[in-house]
Structures are given as structure tokens and as C-alpha cells.
Amino acid sequence: MSACKEDDxxxxxxxxxxxxxPNFPKPGIMFQDITTLLLDPKAFKDTIDLFVExxxxxxxxxxxxxxxxxxxxxxPIALAIGAKFVPLRKPKKLPGKVFREEYDxxxxxxxxxxxxxxxxxxxxxxxVDDLIATGGTLCAAMNLLERxxxxxxxxxxxxxxxxxxGSDRLKGKxxxxxxxxx
Amino acid sequence: xxAQIVDSTxxxxxxxxxxxxxxPDFPKPGIMFQDITTLLLDPKAFKDTIDLFVExxxxxxxxxxxxxxxxxxxxxxPIALAIGAKFVPMRKPKKLPGEVISEEYSLExxxxxxxxxxxxxxxxxxxxxVDDLIATGGTLSAAIRLLERxxxxxxxxxxxxxxxxxxGRDRLGDKxxxxxxx
Numbered sequence: 111m112s113a114c115k116e117d118d119x120x121x122x123x124x125x126x127x128x129x130x131x132p133n134f135p136k137p138g139i140m141f142q143d144i145t146t147l148l149l150d151p152k153a154f155k156d157t158i159d160l161f162v163e164x165x166x167x168x169x170x171x172x173x174x175x176x177x178x179x180x181x182x183x184x185x186p187i188a189l190a191i192g193a194k195f196v197p198l199r200k201p202k203k204l205p206g207k208v209f210r211e212e213y214d215x216x217x218x219x220x221x222x223x224x225x226x227x228x229x230x231x232x233x234x235x236x237x238v239d240d241l242i243a244t245g246g247t248l249c250a251a252m253n254l255l256e257r258x259x260x261x262x263x264x265x266x267x268x269x270x271x272x273x274x275x276g277s278d279r280l281k282g283k284x285x286x287x288x289x290x291x292x
Numbered sequence: 293x294x295a296q297i298v299d300s301t302x303x304x305x306x307x308x309x310x311x312x313x314x315x316p317d318f319p320k321p322g323i324m325f326q327d328i329t330t331l332l333l334d335p336k337a338f339k340d341t342i343d344l345f346v347e348x349x350x351x352x353x354x355x356x357x358x359x360x361x362x363x364x365x366x367x368x369x370p371i372a373l374a375i376g377a378k379f380v381p382m383r384k385p386k387k388l389p390g391e392v393i394s395e396e397y398s399l400e401x402x403x404x405x406x407x408x409x410x411x412x413x414x415x416x417x418x419x420x421x422v423d424d425l426i427a428t429g430g431t432l433s434a435a436i437r438l439l440e441r442x443x444x445x446x447x448x449x450x451x452x453x454x455x456x457x458x459x460g461r462d463r464l465g466d467k468x469x470x471x472x473x474x
Contacts, residue, residue, distance in 0.1 A: 131389035
């Protein structure tokens with residue numbers, strides 16, 4: 111179940127700046143490229159503003175961003191709402207003690223890590239990424255935060271691919287997106 | 293309207309510096325790793341970090357902020373948003389979809405490559421290059437070369453931390469370097 115911000119006049123500008131690149135990273139995939147959005151300062155600012163308007167005043171204490179494109183959208187949101195930013199990373203990138211969460215890919219598996227001590231029990235967290243597809247990575251991210259005792263309030267993405275039903279994999283937590291794409 | 297009191301630069305730098313965690317022997321024995329994730333957990337220190345860069349660059353007609361994957365993605369976008377510049381991610385190979393130009397650079401053992409999208413920047417644009425830390429300067433100088441190959445004027449490199457003993461500054465040619473913590 112997801113909420114999508116279709117009615118806001120800024121959405122058209124944001125959606126039109128997203129570039130679709132066919133057959134990347136492999137044949138048959140229509141890749142949603144947000145780098146062209148980042149080249150338009152107004153559209154990038156509007157993107158961040160739409161998330162900030164939703165989350166400020168909701169006592170969010172932590173914004174977790176998924177490496178690497180979640181690192182682009184998460185920090186500006188965190189800064190604007192006065193929350194900490196917590197990077198969730200591929201294995202062996204974070205120094206020191208980490209929590210490690212494995213998750214399934216189409217073929218094989220991957221891992222996401224979070225620093226021990228990054229969030230405290232009872233904190234209210236958002237998870238941010240550029241896009242939700244199957245929801246596997248976001249689910250792993252939620253698990254990491256919950257293992258540390260945080261409450262995941264919502265997942266926030268710029269783009270959703272609704273046909274892949276990623277919102278069903280978020281353990282009942284809500285999803286908020288700006289743009290839905292085939 | 294109440295006047296906003298901003299802490300002195302020295303006070304802000306002091307808080308930023310003390311929020312950075314040093315992890316010995318990461319990623320390998322002998323290296324004292326400068327971990328900025330603890331800075332990101334302190335909303336005031338993170339905001340001060342961004343503010344110090346924004347104060348320096350906001351009136352300098354910077355059109356482009358190029359950020360180096362992955363920690364440059366955390367600091368670059370908030371700076372870009374605040375000064376009204378586009379954000380351009382400089383990435384490891386095969387991450388950017390579509391047409392790219394690439395630049396090889398030396399590592400301690402072997403080489404690596406950095407890529408930038410064709411069309412992300414235009415000749416004559418004024419750019420900053422942002423990363424969390426400058427060590428040997430290899431990565432930053434690769435980013436400078438990529439931007440200069442398409443006719444961009446690299447105005448300055450901006451990092452949170454410098455490791456001066458590694459003399460990275462000398463590898464930047466005539467490009468100035470601005471850091472908060474040395």
C-alpha cells in the first residue's frame with residue numbers, strides 16, 4: 111500500500127526530469143535514471159521539499175539512506191528536519207562494529223550493514239532510497255533499524271515500480287513516493 | 293524577526309572535528325580511518341559542516357557540484373541545493389547508465405576508474421569537487437581531469453578532512469583545496 115503525491119504541481123517537473131535508460135544494467139530492464147533530475151536545481155529542490163513538508167514536525171529522529179543513491183536524497187531531508195543521517199552500506203564499507211542483514215536477490219543474495227550505536231532504541235526513523243522495485247533492499251534496511259530498537263515510521267522513495275509490488279514487502283509499514291513508473 | 297545567531301567558525305569547526313571518529317587499522321593494519329558517520333549523527337555538526345561550505349561558495353557563481361562516490365554523495369547534494377547548483381555524481385565503473393566518459397587513476401596497488409555522464413556538465417561551467425576526505429589526492433585529481441576534459445572550470449576542491457602528511461594538495465595541480473579539519 112503506498113501513498114503517491116500525484117496531485118502536487120511540482121510532480122510534473124520532477125517526473126519529466128527522470129530519464130529512462132533501456133536495457134540497463136541488463137537486457138529487458140528500463141532503468142529509471144535520477145541523475146538528470148539532479149541536474150535541474152529547481153526539480154531537485156522540489157523533490158526534497160516534498161519529503162520535508164511531509165516529515166517535519168513528525169518527530170523523526172533518524173533518516174537512514176541506502177547506499178549509494180539514498181545518500182543523495184537522505185541527507186538533505188535529514189538536515190531540513192533536524193534528524194541524524196544514518197548510511198546503510200554494502201558489506202565492509204563501514205568501519206567499526208556493524209549489524210549485518212542478508213537479503214535475497216533474483217540470483218543469489220546481498221548484504222546491508224548499519225553501524226552499531228547509530229540509532230538508539232525508541233528512535234523514529236525514515237528509510238530513504240531513490241527507487242523501490244521488489245522492496246528487498248528496503249525490507250533489509252527496515253530489519254536493521256528494528257534490530258537496533260528503532261521504529262520505522264515510513265519508507266520514502268522518489269520512484270516506485272508498482273507492478274513489482276515492493277510495497278507488500280515492507281512488513282506492513284507505509285510507503286510514500288513522488289512518482290509511479292512502469 | 294529574531295536575528296539568527298550563528299556560532300563562530302572556530303566553535304563550529306571544533307564541534308565538527310570532535311564528532312569525527314578515528315578507527316585504527318581500517319581498512320587494513322596501520323591505517324587510522326577518519327570516520328565521518330559519527331558527524332552525521334550530530335544534526336548540528338552536520339548542518340554546521342554544510343553551512344561552512346555554503347558560506348564560502350554561495351556568491352561565487354558555482355554552477356556544478358561534483359561529488360565523488362559514495363561519501364561525496366552525502367556532502368555534495370546539500371551544498372548544491374543551498375547554492376542553486378546542479379549535482380553531478382562521479383561514480384565507480386558501470387554504475388551510471390547511458391553514455392559516460394571515464395578516467396583511470398592510480399591506487400597504491402593497481403588502478404581504478406571514475407566515470408561521469410556525457411552531457412552532465414557543459415564547457416565553461418564553474419565547478420566544485422566535493423569528497424569527505426583528501427588523502428593522496430588520486431581520486432580528486434581524476435575528478436578534476438574528467439571535468440576539465442569537457443571544458444569545465446574547476447574552481448576549488450572541498451573536503452571535510454585533509455590528511456596533510458599524504459600531500460594530496462600537491463596532486464591537484466593549480467586547483468585550490470579548502471578543508472575544514474586538517
